[in-house]
Amino acid sequence: MPRLNLYQEEFHPSPWQQTWLAFKASHIALAGLMVLASISLLALLAPVIAPHSPLLQNPDVLLLPPVWDPSGSLTYLLGTDALGRDIFSRLLYAARTTLITSVIVVVVAMLIGVTIGAIAGMLRGVSSSVVNHLLDSLMAIPTLLIAIVIVAIMGSGLVNSMWAITLALIPQFVHYTRNYVGEEMKKDYIRASQLDGSTKRQLFFYSILPNMLEMLVVQGTLALSIAVLDISALGFLNLGAHPPSVELGALLASSIDIAYLAPWNVMLPGLCIFFLVLSINIVGDGLRSAIRKRVKN
Amino acid sequence: MALLDIKNLTLEIPHEGDYIRALDKVNLSVNEGEVRALVGESGSGKSLIVSAVSGSIPKHWRITADRMTWNGESLLNLSKSRRLQIMNEDIAIVFQNPLSSLDPSVTLGEQIQESIPSRLVDGKWFWQRNASRRQTTIKTLHKVGIRAHGDVMRAYPHEMPYDVGQRVMLAMALVAQPKIIIADDPTRGMETTTKTQILKLLTRLNKTRSVAILFVSHDLLAISSMADTMTVLYCGQTVESGKMKHLRKRPLHPYTKALIDSAPSFRNDLPPKSMLPNLGGSIPTLQHLPIGCRLGPRCPRAQKACVNVPGIRHIHDHTYSCHYPLHRDKR
């Protein structure tokens, strides 16, 4: 039901609405969002959509090419692998695993990182104490090393690789949150609230957090793309998901030997990772541009 | 002969499909050796005129003018190289906030040195030219009142106090030996002592080197002491323009009168503890510009005719645009 709006100037969108409007204005960002949404939907609905079970081995149709090749067939849309398993179903399930684990990793890392960063930022302000610098330089240890260490201690597996990547992502959230909170604490509106008698907890949840949400969303998308890449990298190095669970990087690794014979085995999982990360990056970029445009106006 | 001659300059900003007239038929002219003040409240578009002259208007804004010339040359469709040349040699602009107008990663001395146009540097070999540049910089720094030139030249912009920064900006403007200095509110936010020093400096420059000055500000007190002529700008429209002493003694436009009335030291006959007269309301925002004379909603003398933009009328060289100017009362 369209509202009759006689006075155009009366429409004052809230900051979130402004960001969304600016985001919508970029066609590429919207397209990225659509792609991301469709991949996520397909992946989440994998148990419903997949035509075959990802583990079902059919020795009659080993290394069948995808449907667009003359020797392919419609029952196995994207062909089969060396053990006769349907690649399309495996891809769906693998995308599901990768996507869900990445989201969980980012959410956990964000929660822990923001908590630590907020406490650090509020208790001491932005101090360039040695401890802060220490944390920052320890932040420089690559994901892979942390993953190797954790796998060595606790053995390989999906959950352990998730812990590894969570540990690797936490320092980033701590760093950005601490900086942001430190900067905001210096501002006058916080001082006004403090003079009004708010406790630190109220300060954080009612004054700082709403402003921080935007930064968190942007950092979150960045972290998500890194998480997807890292989880698939760990899967590729056989440090991550074990069979029978499927994961995109692991799918790729298991088919390297037959890469020349049946390139679709390696190309398709990689393409899937690529599209996933690309759409996340495009959406993240679009968000950042939208926020920038809103702040400029 | 007018150095800078602007007639009917209109600047339109695109906003949600339509254009907003930020500047509406502005007239301004500066003659050689003249100190002209451009007065208006914040938001009246003074800085926009400066940007239009220097050519730093974003491309999607629309500029039209009957005439916008520098020394006879039209500034509107100038080639890039010619514009660079003019800006380098003839016109110098001093901006509001010295800290943000200076590159934070380059020393002050270097920044002054690079503003010297090559024709003023003597010497053939580059070491001679460097030495000559350095000499000129030191001389100019002394002229603007900075004695400790060594410290200043080695320092970075954020290491120097505000007024030193402003003097450095002036020095940068001076080394090019310009014909006109456009000062965009250079004394904003300064204490009175520093303000007077800068203003004295500008006046001295005008008298000794006959450099024309276009002083853009809203500080009437500062201006009234040094300006020869004044142009009053309200919300993108020129309302009055003429010799300073005429405007002070006998303003013709209600807005000018309100401005002059609001500065107590201009009036000698104020009884103690009396209310200071002023115009109610505030300057309209760009999204809600009134049609016709933009002072209309606030003007105490406004009547139905003010819905149309008043034309420009003049008495000798005192121009005004008002349907109901003040001198009509005297009849």
Place this chain on the structure above:
Amino acid sequence: MMISFFRYGTLFVLTLFSLVSLSFLLAHLFPGDLLTNLSGVAPKDEKERQLLATLWAVDQSVFFRFFRYCSLIFSGEWGVSISSGLPLYDEIRRTLPATIELSFYSAVVAVVIGVPIGCLAGLKSYTKLDYTINAVAIVNYSLPVFWLGLAFILVFSLQLNWLPLSGRISLLFDIPTVTGFILIDILLSNSLNKGEAIANAIAHLAMPVLAVSLISGAALVRLLRRSVIDILDKPYIASARSRGLSSSRIFFDHVLRNALLPILPLLAIQITTLMTNAIIVETLFSWPGIGDWLLQAIYQGDYTAIRMGMLVVAALIVSLTIFVDILNRLVDPRKRMPTNATT
């Protein structure tokens, strides 16, 4: 100035100390016998066990053990690898230069390609050229490095047969290892056909370096572009233009410096990503570097190797980041202590 050096020196020492403590902790956390994890040798009889136990101070208090551990590490006595039995110091000495070489060349290529293209995109922002560059950059940036490497192998090695598949140099060339950096070693050796050897080595380097540098280069392009666009909006650029300075002057003297300075800290994070990608690429191309070695160690459960390898790589990366930090401090005039400023 002296104070900053002192601070950074302390920071460096402290970080190293925490890394060493972490690796000490790891020796206890890894599954298996503590002594084997520390020394790398599964003692065959009681006498050997006693010897090793005294050396590594296993039977004494934790603090003494830690102290002994530190002194052993810093004197180069790193134990032996559980799976191969070779001393760890030699193993790492052999494999680390290969990784450094790969990462270094990738970094150089990434900077040489990324910085100019990023600046170009920033200068011509919002034009078709800029959109193309941005699109290519974001595509490159989203590529998983192992997939890119695999694609390269499939196309350049297997299909077109242009470039070799693995290793650092063809086995036909016998180059004695002096420094471990193959290009330098070729130049230092008395081989007869140095030119051929170098060409061969470069051919082996091409694909791994290209895979890593394309991704890091794309990241640099995006960083630089954003930085340049931000700088171009600043008032002092408008003021420089109004003083009539020429465009190239403005760019090289003002824009470039101010664009590079704020992203120096971000470059440090890029170094991390670059090294991670380099390690992944090593497995693909059988590049005998420390990443490949570490991963083999994990598959074989070689805990000593993992511990020492992690310590060395982490120490290297952390030193690099601190170095970039110091560089940032030195070069950036805005970070200098204000001397005479009044507000």
